[in-house]
Amino acid sequence: MAGEPQADCLFCKIVAGEVPATVVRETETIVAFRDINPQAPTHVLVIPKAHYPDAVSLAAAEPQLTADLLREAGEVAAQEKAVEAGYRIVFNTGAGAGQTVFHAHAHLLAGRGLAWPPG
Template sequence: MAGEPQADCLFCKIVAGDVPATVVRETETMVAFRDINPQAPTHVLVIPKAHYPDVVSLAAAEPALAADVLVVAGEVADQEKIVPSETGPGTGYRIVFNTGAGAGQTVFHAHAHVLGGRGLNWPPG
């Protein structure tokens, strides 16, 4: 059932505390932790505690929970000091949602990648 933990889901196991992760922020609805294969100096994953296979299914079922992903992503960016500022060290950040294997999604539990700490010109490469 949508939203329920899945026994074979790595991120559900992280939420349950069965798999270790370097948690940088946790709320009632979200967990944010460092990616084990970072693609930038700051690379944090923000996941809802409820299981949905991708961000589209999350947004369709629970729009407020999908919005929480973005709120927590912004809080993580601020905490990691990557928020752009005229007076601060942040240069900006990117929030990425991969949807489907062809787009690079490897764990089928909705999640946002918060990337920053270096130039992130588009297209990536």
């Protein structure tokens, strides 16, 4: 069922405390933690605690939770002192776009030049 924890999902296991992560921010609905394979000096994953396979399904089912995720990504950027220099929030959707964990998540990237277009 959408929104329910999935036994085989790495991010659901992080939310449940079954897999360790370096958490930098947590609210009632969101967890933000450092990426284990950072692509920038600041690379934090911001995820909803509820399980949705991607950002579009999250937005369709729970627009307020999607707004919470984006707001908290901004709070993480401020906490990481990335606001003035700028930061990027990226949602990869589907394996062809680089999504490897099918639990909606935003990548917050900062701390280096982020050329456009990416990849």
